[in-house]
Amino acid sequence: TSLSAPAADFLARYNHAMLVNGDWIPAASGATLTVVDPSTEQEIATVPAAGSADIDRAVTAARRALETGAWPALRPAQRQRLILTLADRLEQRARAFAEVESVDNGKSAAIAQAVDVALAIDFLRYMAGWVTKIEGSTVDVSVPYAPQAQFVAYTRREPVGVVAAIVPWNFPLLVAVWKLGPALAAGCTVVLKPAEQTPLTALMLGELIVESGFPPGVVNIVTGDGPDAGAPLVRHPGIDK
16 A cells, blocks of 8 residues: 555655754764664665764753753643644644554554554543643641641652653554653653664654644654663663653
8 A cells, every 4th residue: 555645755754863952963973773664674764873972962951951941831731732732743643653653663554543543642632631630738747746836748749850761662652652641741851762673653753742842852852772872871860760
């Protein structure tokens, strides 16, 4: 079957970039990885082969977005609206995502659309609902050495920080969304590394994230393998979770 126009246009680019601080960039070294269609063993794309310098740049962008950017200033309803917008845009391009997932991962486009993409859309909408439901609590405190004193304590839930998200090859889009949705709902920022075998729908999702209006650095998507990109990511002192 022939690909839909959006899927064909995306695959026709062949050489793809990664998303760091709202910009589409190559690896600092210029190195690339080849992406293969497992059903034909044909090369279908290249993506940047990120190294430690690229990871550092992405984590720095995520930290800046978390602490001083527009993201922490947004009210919960505004974060909710961004996640809902992302879900809407994904729904509008569901067929293209399913087709690219099929070419990249090997599952059928029908299954990808009915399972991977459909569940990703539903999950984003579910997590968007949580944004305005994150609450703390107040506690009447008993102090043994001052039984007549009146104290009050409260808890306030805050973002844990910069989240590193590493996605496997079997459900590339869905697992990426499973990781992104809760982190964004809580107000965290993210450095996402898709599996080097199946990076394409993560990069497509990055385009929708930019289009949806997420501030630069809130979601960064770096492509690379485990030793050169994944290991520096999980070891980075700027990662909180």
